[in-house]
Amino acid sequence: MTRNDDHRELRTLLLLLALAVGLLITGAAVCLAVVHPWLAGPLAVGAAVLTCLAGLARTVAKAAREHS
Numbered sequence: 001m002t003r004n005d006d007h008r009e010l011r012t013l014l015l016l017l018a019l020a021v022g023l024l025i026t027g028a029a030v031c032l033a034v035v036h037p038w039l040a041g042p043l044a045v046g047a048a049v050l051t052c053l054a055g056l057a058r059t060v061a062k063a064a065r066e067h068s
Contacts, residue, residue, distance in 0.1 A: 029047070033040040
């Protein structure tokens with residue numbers, strides 16, 4: 001058994017949990033933008049910033065994994 005196989009179920013569970021939380025946050029943002037249309041612009045900017053930060057975190061994590 002390799003190191004990658006040891007925690008496969010835990011990683012899958014965490015991925016599904018993160019996906020569920022992300023969908024809940026997205027749904028809440030859409031509902032908020034429908035109720036208060038003036039918030040659509042700031043919510044879009046926030047979503048873009050969070051997307052950039054998530055991509056940066058993935059890049060850093062991948063570089064750290066390859067370095068070690």
